[in-house]
Amino acid sequence: xxxxxxxxxxGRTPLVGLPRLxxxxxxxxxxxxxxxxxxxxxxxxxxxxxxxxxxxxxxxxPGCTILEPTSGNTGISLxxxxxxxxxxxxxxxxxxxxxxxxxxxxxxxxxxxxxxxAGGSNEAVRVAKGLAAEHPDWVMLYQYGNPAxxxxxxxxxxxxxxxxxxxxxxxxxxxxxxxxxxxxxxFLRERVPGVQIVAAEPRYGELVYGLRNVDEGxxxxxxxxxxxxxxxxxxxxxxxxxxxxLLGTEGIFAGISTGCALHAALGMARKAVRAGERADIVFVxxxxxxxxxxxxxxxxxxxxxxxxxxxxxxx
Amino acid sequence: MAIEVRIPTILRTYTDGAKAVDASGAxxxxxxxDLEARHPGLRERLIDAGKLRRxxxxxxxxxxxxxxxxxxxxxxxxxxxxxxPAVAGG
Numbered sequence: 001x002x003x004x005x006x007x008x009x010x011g012r013t014p015l016v017g018l019p020r021l022x023x024x025x026x027x028x029x030x031x032x033x034x035x036x037x038x039x040x041x042x043x044x045x046x047x048x049x050x051x052x053x054x055x056x057x058x059x060x061x062p063g064c065t066i067l068e069p070t071s072g073n074t075g076i077s078l079x080x081x082x083x084x085x086x087x088x089x090x091x092x093x094x095x096x097x098x099x100x101x102x103x104x105x106x107x108x109x110x111x112x113x114x115x116x117x118a119g120g121s122n123e124a125v126r127v128a129k130g131l132a133a134e135h136p137d138w139v140m141l142y143q144y145g146n147p148a149x150x151x152x153x154x155x156x157x158x159x160x161x162x163x164x165x166x167x168x169x170x171x172x173x174x175x176x177x178x179x180x181x182x183x184x185x186x187f188l189r190e191r192v193p194g195v196q197i198v199a200a201e202p203r204y205g206e207l208v209y210g211l212r213n214v215d216e217g218x219x220x221x222x223x224x225x226x227x228x229x230x231x232x233x234x235x236x237x238x239x240x241x242x243x244x245x246l247l248g249t250e251g252i253f254a255g256i257s258t259g260c261a262l263h264a265a266l267g268m269a270r271k272a273v274r275a276g277e278r279a280d281i282v283f284v285x286x287x288x289x290x291x292x293x294x295x296x297x298x299x300x301x302x303x304x305x306x307x308x309x310x311x312x313x314x315x
Numbered sequence: 316m317a318i319e320v321r322i323p324t325i326l327r328t329y330t331d332g333a334k335a336v337d338a339s340g341a342x343x344x345x346x347x348x349d350l351e352a353r354h355p356g357l358r359e360r361l362i363d364a365g366k367l368r369r370x371x372x373x374x375x376x377x378x379x380x381x382x383x384x385x386x387x388x389x390x391x392x393x394x395x396x397x398x399x400p401a402v403a404g405g
Contacts, residue, residue: 120402201379206324209400217370217401231379233372233397 007084010037010044011156015164015282020249021262026278027269029262030165031252031285032157039073039080039104041255041287042157046179047077049152050141051085059139062086067138069093069128071121071176071313072101073287074143079108090138092128094120096312100291120204120313121176122218143177145221153183161188161282168192169272172265172283174257175199175231178223180284185227199231200264202239202257205310232267234260237306240297242266243289247298255287256297256309318346318390321397329357343373344386346396361398362386370401 003009013036022028034042054060065088068078075091082089089110093102096117105112113131115124125144132140143149161168161184171188173180178199185197225231236256243259246252265283272279289298296308317337322330330336338353340346351358361371366386373380374397380388390396 122402199379203397203399204402209323209325209402219370219401225381228382230382233374233377233379233399235377 005084006038007048007081010048012160013037015161018250021246021266023269023273027272028280029265029269030280030282031250032161032282033252033285035254035285035288039076040290041073041077042180042284043073043077044080045152045156046143046149046177047074047081049148049155050143050146051078051081053146053148054139054141060087064088065090065135065138067092067128067132067135067140068143069115069121069124070143071124072097072105072291075110076101076104076108078141079105079110082110083108092124092131094124094313096120098291098312099294104291117311125218143179147222149177149179150183150186150222153180154187158184158187162191165280165282167280168195168282169279170196170198170265170268170281172198172200172261172268172281174261174284174286175201178220182222182224182227189227196229196268197227198264198268199228200261201231201233202260203233203235204313205236232264234263236309237302238263240302240305240309243297244302247289252285253289254285255289255292257287258285261286317392319395320346320350321395323399325400326357326360326398329354329360339392340390342386343375343380343388343390343396346390347386372399372401373397374399
């Protein structure tokens with residue numbers, strides 16, 4: 001495959017079968033390897049779509065400053081595009097995110113403003129919105145509410161999956177900004193009768209949920225529950241166990257949010273087997289494991305790994 | 316036998332600091348009614364105008380009850396119900 005530049009190589013990722021984790025010949029699980037994108041995560045798609053839409057709309061012009069609240073991957077993707085396109089990037093990032101993510105951001109030239117650990121990404125969003133109000137000349141792409149986020153998946157991830165696997169019955173992905181599920185979900189629902197769209201939501205340690213009033217929660221503006229069939233909350237322990245299982249049985253070295261999605265995918269596979277129905281279940285490998293090595297997720301017992309992960313944002 | 320209800324940090328003022336409490340009922344609504352009898356004030360933090368509050372997520376055995384049957388979702392002994400505030404990802 002040949003491309004004019006790195007940016008042009010976003011997407012067209014492999015879809016690989018999991019012969020060992022699939023329960024039967026009729027119920028198969030497939031991994032969409034989004035770690036094969038230029039900066040190593042699925043976020044290269046929404047980052048590129050958001051930047052190019054802002055350019056088309058005349059919001060972004062050479063020399064502009066981009067501001068974004070991100071727990072890491074979106075920031076890294078934006079940093080790469082910003083470097084190639086000549087924009088300055090400032091990321092607002094919760095302080096309880098892995099050191100690798102920070103190093104990668106700095107490496108591509110992004111500036112980082114830390115937000116408090118307690119409250120997780122909710123706090124990063126709040127801080128970024130405050131900064132945007134103070135600096136009206138900065139352009140906040142705002143992945144949680146930018147339609148170009150879900151459109152990137154409607155226009156690229158979804159069509160790729162359907163072309164590679166026309167018999168797809170389930171799509172499972174992590175729930176963060178909700179962009180992946182909204183975009184792929186809408187695309188598949190329009191074309192595959194009865195397709196099930198399943199969200200796997202990371203359940204963090206208590207610190208992340210903070211001590212805020214329950215009336216001050218956060219739901220991304222992009223979220224439309226009607227696109228989903230159902231939504232699971234997956235504990236750190238289950239996500240870690242599945243991340244290791246994927247590596248041990250199928251050789252795929254993935255980040256922890258992938259274990260979260262795999263856990264829900266295996267749950268749907270069990271349901272299909274019990275019901276005697278055939279299934280082709282696609283789940284998203286959002287990124288590789290490299291950025292999480294320092295969290296100790298892959299070493300020692302699961303209990304030890306879970307303790308080390310307590311309070312960290314791993315998706 | 317009973318149903319275990321996991322309570323988020325912010326609502327533990329109603330449960331004397333307990334992370335999980337037991338309750339019973341045939342549906343989620345009955346379960347929350349029983350919770351209210353044992354821990355007065357909790358119901359209002361979960362339900363507003365007959366519906367789950369917007370930023371409160373409730374999971375029955377890890378599945379979001381909004382996709383099951385909402386407050387009418389049947390629950391049974393041995394189930395686990397988890398209450399969490401809505402947070403952002405990404």
